[in-house]
Amino acid sequence: MPELPEVERAVRALRARIEGEVIDDVRLLHPALKRRTGQATLRKLRGARVARVERRGKHQLIHLDDGRVVHIHFRMNGDWIFDGSSDPLPRFARATLAFANGTRVVLEDSRALSTVDVHAAETPLGLDLGPEPHDPELTPERLRETLSGRRVEIKVALLDQRVIAGLGNIYASEALWRAKIDPRAIAATLSLATVRQLLLAIRAVIERATGGRYTHAENARLDVYDREGQGCRRCDGTIARIAQGGRSTYFCPRCQRTGRRRVSRALRGGRS
């Protein structure tokens, strides 16, 4: 479930439940999670109070009043379930955070790729993230500057969290469609005008999704993602799916032409 709007939604729900509350018990239920964080570290969380809950990109940070930070990333499938400490655990419960007031937060994640880490106080988190999409300091000029050093395809560059924090595979495809940019265009070659369109598109697709949730049942508002073989909503083209960096990209080869690479006749196969 996680891209920025979904994580934002999760963070807000988490904040409403746990800010100011005292931790009673934190448990990791899956071997992959236990491998990352030891039992002793978890035990020491007891009695700490949650000072504030913050999102940075797709990371969720629970700041404790002693400066420690519980750091959660949902990866592909994670989500929060809020219930009471004696309720039966959901099938894919991977971690639980129980609080003194009886609130229980369950990390549910069928694929078990989510991560939970505890950072010591006064320690840099090392998230290495770029600006948030709505950061006013993220101007077209600055984004172009960032992209100017990248010889990768623009779709691949957009998934790099150091370029823009929080953008994921769905919205990268959606934004490129909206801006009419070929996802295979080389990032460094995009003009300032094109980057300006791209930034507007990124903000628009995220804006549209905030508070929403793109499950399969509800993704009717997606223009290209998961629409391979279906008609483009803007032209007579047909949505195609290609692989970039091991991920699926959906796009319309007919109307997403900005930045498209010219292929020489010789490379194309020698026809005159």
Added chain:
DNA sequence: GGTCGCCTGGTA
């Protein structure tokens, strides 16, 4: 810069 592995499930 590109590919693979992590995990496990849903779906064609």
Added chain:
DNA sequence: TACCAGGCGACC
């Protein structure tokens, strides 16, 4: 049975 999955870090 095979393929695909909203992410990311390790590896060549």
